[in-house]
Amino acid sequence: MSDKLYANRDEKLLSTDNRAEFSLGKFTPIELEWDKLIINATIQVGQISTQKCLLNNIKGVLKSAHFTAILGPSGSGKTTLLNFLSGRLTSDNLQISGELMLNGKRIEDIVKFNDQLAYVMKDDILLATFSPREALYFSANMRLTISAEEKQQRVEALIRELGIKKCADIRVGNTQIRGLSGGERKRASIGVELLTNPSLIFLDEPITSLDSSTALKVIDLLNRLAKNGRTIVSTIHQPLSEIFNNFDRLMLLVRGNIIYQGDAEQAINYFANMGFQCPKFSNPSDYFMKLMNEEGLIVEKIQEGQSEVFDETKIKEEFEERLQQFINNYYSSNMIRELQTNENSVIKENDSEFHIGFIQQFVLIYKRSFFNEIRNPNYVKLKIFQSIINAIILMLVYSDLGKYNEGLQNRFGVLFLICTFNVFGGIQGALYTFSIERSLFLRERINKTYSVHSFFWARSLAELPFQILYPSLQVIIVYYVIGLSDIHIGKFFMLILIQLLTYQYAVSFGLLLSIIIPNIQLATSVMSVLVMPFMMLGGFFVNQDNIPYIFYPFTYLSIFRYGFQASVINEFDDVKYECLPGQECNPVEILSITLSKRECCYILIGLAVGIRMIAYQALHVISSPEKPKFRSPESMQIMNNQS
Numbered sequence: 017m018s019d020k021l022y023a024n025r026d027e028k029l030l031s032t033d034n035r036a037e038f039s040l041g042k043f044t045p046i047e048l049e050w051d052k053l054i055i056n057a058t059i060q061v062g063q064i065s066t067q068k069c070l071l072n073n074i075k076g077v078l079k080s081a082h083f084t085a086i087l088g089p090s091g092s093g094k095t096t097l098l099n100f101l102s103g104r105l106t107s108d109n110l111q112i113s114g115e116l117m118l119n120g121k122r123i124e125d126i127v128k129f130n131d132q133l134a135y136v137m138k139d140d141i142l143l144a145t146f147s148p149r150e151a152l153y154f155s156a157n158m159r160l161t162i163s164a165e166e167k168q169q170r171v172e173a174l175i176r177e178l179g180i181k182k183c184a185d186i187r188v189g190n191t192q193i194r195g196l197s198g199g200e201r202k203r204a205s206i207g208v209e210l211l212t213n214p215s216l217i218f219l220d221e222p223i224t225s226l227d228s229s230t231a232l233k234v235i236d237l238l239n240r241l242a243k244n245g246r247t248i249v250s251t252i253h254q255p256l257s258e259i260f261n262n263f264d265r266l267m268l269l270v271r272g273n274i275i276y277q278g279d280a281e282q283a284i285n286y287f288a289n290m291g292f293q294c295p296k297f298s299n300p301s302d303y304f305m306k307l308m309n310e311e312g313l314i315v316e317k318i319q320e321g322q323s324e325v326f327d328e329t330k331i332k333e334e335f336e337e338r339l340q341q342f343i344n345n346y347y348s349s350n351m352i353r354e355l356q357t358n359e360n361s362v363i364k365e366n367d368s369e370f371h372i373g374f375i376q377q378f379v380l381i382y383k384r385s386f387f388n389e390i391r392n393p394n395y396v397k398l399k400i401f402q403s404i405i406n407a408i409i410l411m412l413v414y415s416d417l418g419k420y421n422e423g424l425q426n427r428f429g430v431l432f433l434i435c436t437f438n439v440f441g442g443i444q445g446a447l448y449t450f451s452i453e454r455s456l457f458l459r460e461r462i463n464k465t466y467s468v469h470s471f472f473w474a475r476s477l478a479e480l481p482f483q484i485l486y487p488s489l490q491v492i493i494v495y496y497v498i499g500l501s502d503i504h505i506g507k508f509f510m511l512i513l514i515q516l517l518t519y520q521y522a523v524s525f526g527l528l529l530s531i532i533i534p535n536i537q538l539a540t541s542v543m544s545v546l547v548m549p550f551m552m553l554g555g556f557f558v559n560q561d562n563i564p565y566i567f568y569p570f571t572y573l574s575i576f577r578y579g580f581q582a583s584v585i586n587e588f589d590d591v592k593y594e595c596l597p598g599q600e601c602n603p604v605e606i607l608s609i610t611l612s613k614r615e616c617c618y619i620l621i622g623l624a625v626g627i628r629m630i631a632y633q634a635l636h637v638i639s640s641p642e643k644p645k646f647r648s649p650e651s652m653q654i655m656n657n658q659s
């Protein structure tokens with residue numbers, strides 16, 4: 017059926033220079049072949065470690081100018097295969113053996129050919145505050161070294177090809193911002209990956225959660241890309257028959273074994289010849305899914321009229337037998353002999369790591385991060401609102417600071433609360449902003465869009481104006497209304513500086529947490545657990561002299577301590593405070609503060625910078641996860657025997 021749609025595919029393949037042209041420009045067709053591929057995972061349960069086979073000695077090929085669909089029940093190894101083929105398999109508990117050939121030539125690591133590949137992830141990872149056109153221009157400016165005019169032509173051509181002209185300038189959106197529909201978002205995600213004009217495109221469940229007509233549009237787009245000579249491979253969950261009819265090649269995976277690999281149209285006949293006839297007018301993919309599942313076997317029995325309660329072990333045995341029959345039949349079929357790539361044009365390895373220099377990367381990321389912040393109106397409004405509300409609460413509670421001992425207590429209290437609001441505001445802000453950008457950062461890093469260096473510095477600088485605004489606002493409102501330091505202009509600015517430094521330390525801390533803990537809920541819980549001891553040992557609740565030695569590390573690192581102590585020194589510096597009528601005391605000594613205001617500020621700067629540098633290193637680590645190493649088939653066999 018697909019041939020009816022794409023009658024000229026073979027002509028394209030036989031073109032003299034073996035190159036095909038799409039509106040994006042020329043590219044070299046790619047065929048990818050793998051052989052004797054085994055992927056095992058080591059699973060540790062308590063003291064016992066076992067081996068699980070994820071892909072079981074499989075051989076296969078992805079042909080150029082074909083759209084290959086990988087179908088299989090959940091857990092059959094589809095994503096593992098796709099990730100292996102695209103060089104994205106990252107897990108230190110995996111062991112691999114096998115061979116990979118690109119256009120007939122054996123290669124060690126497909127990542128060296130990243131320029132020719134694209135991977136469209138299951139989730140659409142785009143910035144909610146940017147439109148598809150802006151996302152495409154950002155990616156084009158980062159990843160293409162052609163002239164500005166050519167970039168514009170390519171972006172506009174893509175927008176046309178993707179059929180997203182009408183929504184090209186609408187923001188992508190998310191749960192808070194109304195934006196694109198699911199299908200438009202998916203096509204925009206595919207567009208970002210197509211910008212580099214890749215020859216080989218991997219897609220992980222591109223139509224899951226799309227309605228049937230939108231899913232058909234996406235599949236039609238993939239078909240058009242295949243028609244033009246590209247190699248398209250996609251995992252797909254239970255496609256409709258209209259969608260199934262658009263596949264050129266089909267690969268069926270069950271428990272890490274391939275049981276069919278070949279022309280999608282021939283699959284029905286192939287299984288019919290084995291005695292498994294797909295009923296008339298039923299969806300072939302539904303039928304194949306039923307064949308590949310134990311549950312399918314039960315359904316089959318019910319449909320045959322068997323009404324007894326099914327014995328689980330018997331069903332398991334029967335399914336094992338059926339699976340073995342499929343595997344044996346597949347290995348004795350002609351399909352396995354046809355799995356060869358053509359000796360084809362040699363593919364060039366990536367030229368360089370990045371396409372543009374640090375300064376250009378920095379400027380592009382800076383602009384994007386800055387606009388992302390201000391286009392997130394709810395977030396900015398919320399932060400400003402939070403600062404104002406905190407200030408109002410402080411003003412109301414401390415409307416009368418008092419004169420003697422009670423005045424002392426109140427002043428300590430208000431200064432500690434200002435620090436507390438800033439610490440929580442800084443940590444939460446950093447946790448929130450990085451957690452929503454995390455997947456985008458990882459996707460762009462895998463694509464080598466920019467360096468960690470440029471991302472880190474550009475983002476830090478773009479956020480700085482907002483990190484100055486939020487804590488300052490609170491001090492500005494509170495200071496004069498409450499009447500701290502008897503309204504001394506120098507002390508007022510000093511208090512702002514101290515709070516800005518405290519906020520920066522909190523931001524560094526929050527950033528580190530959000531980098532090392534991918535789950536925002538977990539990161540928030542860890543934050544609360546860690547922040548409480550810091551708070552208790554910040555110098556307000558317990559006097560510095562009475563803190564047990566065991567807690568000293570917390571006092572040295574406390575996010576509250578230096579900001580609070582510096583604020584207290586600032587408030588009472590050179591002031592003899594009248595703690596009782598006629599009796600003066602030095603509040604700094606009451607709290608046993610031994611550091612000077614300047615020392616506290618230097619320590620805050622040191623901690624903010626130090627923790628930020630650790631966060632920077634952590635960004636490097638998460639953006640280049642360790643890849644499983646290739647092993648010999650013999651050592652895999654030994655490991656399997658031992659487990």
Ligand SMILES: Nc1ncnc2c1ncn2[C@@H]1O[C@H](COP(=O)(O)OP(=O)(O)OP(=O)(O)O)[C@@H](O)[C@H]1O
Pocket residue numbers: 057058059068070088089090091092093094095096097107109110
């Ligand atoms: N690193 C790992 N360690 C242990 N088991 C793993 C690992 N990665 C994958 N698996 C297991 O391997 C099997 C295949 O996983 P995979 O994600 O490839 O399946 P899938 O066919 O894509 O499933 P789905 O359709 O549900 O996405 C699953 O049982 C999964 O739990």
